[in-house]
Structure formats: C-alpha cells, structure tokens
Amino acid sequence: MSTLLVTIALTAAAATGSNELLDGGFETTSPRASLPTVTGAWGFDAAVATGPALGVEPLEGERMLQFLATGPLGAGGDGISADLWQLVDLAPHRELIAAGHAVARLQAGFNRVHLGPATDTQFTATLRAYDGTSARFAVSRTRVRASLSEARVTLETDDDPTTWETVTVLDRIPAGTAFLAVHIGALENRQNDLRAETLELHGHFADAVTLTIDTLCPADVDLDGGVGLMDLVRVLDEWGVCAPCSSDVDRDGVVGLSDVIAVMTAWGSCR
C-alpha cells in the first residue's frame, strides 16, 4: 500500500462522532441542585451558567459554567470538590458496545481566576459506565452507585484567566453498558476557605464539554471482529450520502471510494 492509503486509514481511526451531551456548552440552563436520575441534564453541587465573568470569557458560545461550592449553596458541602454529572443513554450504540468496539471520548475546557496562592488550582473529569437504568444512578442524595468502569483525569490549571485548558478522558466501554455518567468538577485543593461566610471557589469555570462515541476499529463495519469481504460488501451496499452510518468508515458523511480504500488498508483482524 502507498503512504497515501496508510494516511487515510490513520485518519479513519481518529474519527469521532457527534456530541452526546445536552448543553455541553452551558448555553441554555443552569444545572439542577441534585444528582441526575434521568439523561440529558447537568446536576449536583451548586453551579450556574453565566456570561463573561471575573475576566474570563466563555470558551465557546455566549455562556459557560461557574462552579460555586462543594455542596448546595449556604448549606456547606463535602469540602473536597464541586461536582456536576450528566447521564447519557447509550441505546443508539448498543450493537457497537456488545461487540466490544465502543470507545468514549470526553473533552472539557477549564479555566479559573488568579487571586494568589490560596486559589484552588485543580479540575477533574470522569467517565463512568453503568448497566441498568439511569434511575438507579444515585443510591442516596449524595452518593452514586458503583460503576462497571471508571476513567478519570485531573488537570492542574495555569493562573492565566485568558487561557482555557482542555482535558481528554478516553475509555473503552464495557459490554453490558446501558448508560454513561459524565462528571466534571473543580477540586478544593487549597483547604483554607471552608467557613460558611466565604466562597469556596472564587472563579472556576468549565465550557465546551463534549462526549463522543466511536469504534476502536472503524473499518470493521459489520462488527464481527475482522475486516474482510463482508465489510466491503456493506460499503458498496450503502454507497452514497450516509451519515451517520457505520459503512462511512472515514466519517466524512459520504460512503465512497475513500471508505473502500480504508477497508482494504485495514484488511485482517481487528481487536
């Protein structure tokens, strides 16, 4: 195969789908003050959707999220982190997950003010996979159920409010997963401001949170664990405009010659 064909195959492997989160940019509503039990809404610790604030501009759109406290406002929290969760139904990806080929990619932008050495500096993002129904996510008002898998990244931000830092969390989704719990948080890593009359977080923001689901092996169109004749047949069957569809191997919105080339380049086993 030529260098060109190899390049096309690598591009296909890096392809991503559309954002599975509702209001990942915090443009429409502020989060609820409770753990979510249904999909499609942010909730838990005190936080608000806001326009530009304290010298920080949204990373995208008109608004961003501001973390306010590690619990409900005025009631004190766990003193550890301000956390938000959103649940995502994976029913549309059931076939991909059952085949063991599904990969979740969570990205989030974080930024904060700089007031001095007492300013909290860390943020975190987590992906958790669950079986069962989203109604069983919370086991109490403040605790969530144990998950099938967990992937977490912690970020140390710089002290420049004009720059956003981005984290990426990747996880292979276990077979049997019914929904994902997406978490973003601001950590109270400077334990100096826990008195009720002082703000726990002095200007800590998140924006542009995205969750995409894709396949480990895009050229295995029929998800049988290998790339071969049947994958090529599926590509030829679905020739033309087709988005989203699994035979669009390079995820450019069209099933065509570049997808045939991607299948032929990846010919063989696929694990």
Ligand SMILES: [Ca+2]
């Ligand atoms: Ca936004």
Ligand SMILES: [Ca+2]
């Ligand atoms: Ca920054």
Ligand SMILES: [Ca+2]
């Ligand atoms: Ca196949």
Ligand SMILES: [Ca+2]
């Ligand atoms: Ca294509």
